[in-house]
Amino acid sequence: MEQKTKVNAEDGKQDLLITREFDLPVELLFKAYTEADIVEQWMGTKVIKLEGKTHGSYRFETSDANGNIVFSANGVIHEFTPNTRIKRTFEMENAPFGVQLEVCEFEKLTEGTSKITIHTIYESAAQRNGVLKLPFAMGINMAHSRLQDVMNKLNKQL
Amino acid sequence: MNLRRDVFQAIADPTRRTILLLVAAQGMTAGAIAANFDTARPTVSKHLQILTECELLKQEQQGREVYYHINAKNMKQVADFIEPFRQMWEDRFNKLENIMKTYNQNNDGTKNKS
Numbered sequence: 001m002e003q004k005t006k007v008n009a010e011d012g013k014q015d016l017l018i019t020r021e022f023d024l025p026v027e028l029l030f031k032a033y034t035e036a037d038i039v040e041q042w043m044g045t046k047v048i049k050l051e052g053k054t055h056g057s058y059r060f061e062t063s064d065a066n067g068n069i070v071f072s073a074n075g076v077i078h079e080f081t082p083n084t085r086i087k088r089t090f091e092m093e094n095a096p097f098g099v100q101l102e103v104c105e106f107e108k109l110t111e112g113t114s115k116i117t118i119h120t121i122y123e124s125a126a127q128r129n130g131v132l133k134l135p136f137a138m139g140i141n142m143a144h145s146r147l148q149d150v151m152n153k154l155n156k157q158l
Numbered sequence: 159m160n161l162r163r164d165v166f167q168a169i170a171d172p173t174r175r176t177i178l179l180l181v182a183a184q185g186m187t188a189g190a191i192a193a194n195f196d197t198a199r200p201t202v203s204k205h206l207q208i209l210t211e212c213e214l215l216k217q218e219q220q221g222r223e224v225y226y227h228i229n230a231k232n233m234k235q236v237a238d239f240i241e242p243f244r245q246m247w248e249d250r251f252n253k254l255e256n257i258m259k260t261y262n263q264n265n266d267g268t269k270n271k272s
Binding site: 003004005006007009018020022023024025028029031032038041042043044095096097116126127130131132133134135136 | 182183184185228240241242243244245246247248250251252253254255257258259261262
């Protein structure tokens with residue numbers, strides 16, 4: 001499948017750019033960012049609070065099967081211009097990544113297509129790289145769990 | 159006999175996996191890494207040595223301190239390193255697109271713009 005999402009992270013810089021085009025009218029793309037129950041579905045997190053307005057705030061929380069909170073994040077909205085722009089901060093709680101500034105630009109391409117450009121600025125290049133590497137590090141953990149499963153099965157057979 | 163030093167050996171140990179997770183977030187000194195564990199400092203040093211030999215960690219001298227970092231060079235290129243991050247967003251955005259296409263169909267009669 002074609003890779004539609006692009007991530008541009010220049011070496012030594014403290015920001016990154018995510019772009020993606022959608023087969024959706026810009027109004028629907030924007031709605032996916034502002035309706036709590038829709039955000040929950042595609043972000044895979046519980047939305048505790050989401051105020052879609054300038055000077056509003058939001059908070060996400062994800063729990064595992066046992067009810068332990070494994071991820072929580074919050075931020076405030078600096079600008080909320082429907083179908084055009086959301087400027088907001090984002091901070092993971094209990095994590096060493098500091099606070100980041102996100103400027104999300106929503107753009108109409110045609111009646112049925114649109115584009116999002118997310119410019120994220122971190123406190124430092126090191127913090128940006130930490131966030132970038134997080135899914136990689138998680139991947140190592142998951143790859144090992146799978147390896148462990150295979151080894152366990154082999155051990156039982158021996 | 160030479161011990162095999164490869165990535166699988168490196169990640170076979172839970173302490174070493176935790177060290178990789180810690181250092182993935184930010185460069186850390188051996189002391190700062192050891193502070194996260196109850197195990198003796200020499201044990202942590204041994205883990206750091208193995209991870210360095212497997213080229214998953216690299217050392218960087220900053221003044222009088224040695225910092226451990228994830229070794230990006232071992233990943234052939236930086237693009238490989240950020241690929242899981244890009245893939246995470248690709249998955250999220252694919253989901254968003256599918257959800258909103260369904261949403262649009264369900265609401266077509268009520269808010270169809272002609």
